[in-house]
Amino acid sequence: MELCGVRLPNPTVLCSGYLGVSAGSLAMCARAGAGAVASKSCSLAAKRGHELPAVIYWDNIVMNAVGLSNPGVEETVAELREYKRMSQVPLIASVFADSPENFAAVAVKISEAAPDIIELNLSCPHAAKGDIVFADSPEAAAEVVNRVKSEVKMPVFAKLSPNVRNIAAIAKACVDAGADGITAVNTLGPGMRIDIQARKPVLGNKFGGVSGPAIKPIALRCVYEIARAVDVPIIGMGGIRTGEDAVEFIMAGASAVGVGSALIWHGLGAFRTISDGIDRFMREHGYSKIEEMRLEE
């Protein structure tokens, strides 16, 4: 299948944030059967992240407050170049920044590693606008996309947050500003978990983004609304564990599907389980292309 001219061996994509710190771990996911891999979001300067615990899970819920730790774009470029030497599986480089200008600067720098796609992690604070993240506002999100698109050649995907009233409007603003695709969704929330024995929040940062199968219905609705508003490829994600889960996202409008929390319960085998499950469903129901599997409406 193809995503903006980038050929993926199958529609599963390693979600940014999972196992994307090093060339070696990205290549490990590629070998395990990922159709594309997204690196961990990087910024201009290094960030150490929040105090531990930073990633917890229970039942069908994952919560993380890693705090966008990354070694900075300079180091990340070296790491991604190394990945490109190790694997042919397409690479999505995720970036974030505190202003549209810095988004452009980090995107220009990361393009030195020649990723196949650049993904804008818009769920990070907009320094000039106080309490909002870029993904909260159609104008702020569009400004980032516009700046980045005028500076880089490769396809640019905007990764959106589900924590908005009208995600379709944000997606449309991004596409109107030149986004080549949409990744949806980032984590829900933030949420909180309290240890009642300790009388303390569990996460070092108190709050953390919620993901996992528990958020799948919300992620699916977001993908559906985005697909009705824009005509670009969508990487759908949010609690996908099986081929059937992935088919739901495809029917809602996704062209590819993210694999993240499934790695907790199913390990690296999750990529093959999900891509084989999609294949099997397509065979059994006589579909030959992803695009044939849209909702009947």
Next chain:
Amino acid sequence: MSEIYRVFRIEKVIAETDRVKSFVFDGKLESRPGQFVMAWLPGVGERPMSIANDEPFTLTIANRGFVTNRMHALKEGDRLWVRGPYGNWFRLQGKKIVLVAGGTGLAPMRFLIKEAAKQGIETCVFMGARTKAALLARPPCPTIVATDDGSEGFKGFVTGALEAHVAREKPDCVYACGPERMMADVLHICERAGIPCQLSLERYMRCGFGVCGACAIDGFLVCRHGPVFTSEAVKRMADFGKFARDASGKRIPV
């Protein structure tokens, strides 16, 4: 709703050296030697710790930063929150083995010594520390001691005495835990002698269960594929003995 942590109460605190304490808890943690837990002090932070004993569950903690400093203030009767065990474990093989421990690398070895004794395996321990004052209590089996300054046992690195011993005794397997450069020496000694070895590696860890990627070393995750690696696996790691990563993911010399 499932619990994330199990709460243990401290039954006994043993001051091993001026910067290492062992905490003996009020129960058993079903686990194998070489596995680790994430130990959480609510409101302070969480750190990965090797299991020094399953029953009673015991952790040997070096005071080497903000979180472990606060853990060292814990007294008998206080609680510690634990998730895990995580990771793989040492595989006992043969009739005669050698264990090499540097500093608090002795912690998982104490658990391994107990299991080896249960199986009637002849065990010899090489333990090293910077000085006599930094040596942990000796295990209940034949033990060779080395200190960097010669204040106790051999002067020099513990691996200095290892090569001749391995050549003479031909153990079935060598197990090591400690500073990575020490383990690199152990690997080379074992390679030259043609003896298999299992090394317990340490990297900055975040999740502990194989998804965040912080502890990646080449194509391996220390928390999920390790922390114990065979010589065959370690030889495929370009970073072994050279580079680790800090909390940001930046490569730093070991």
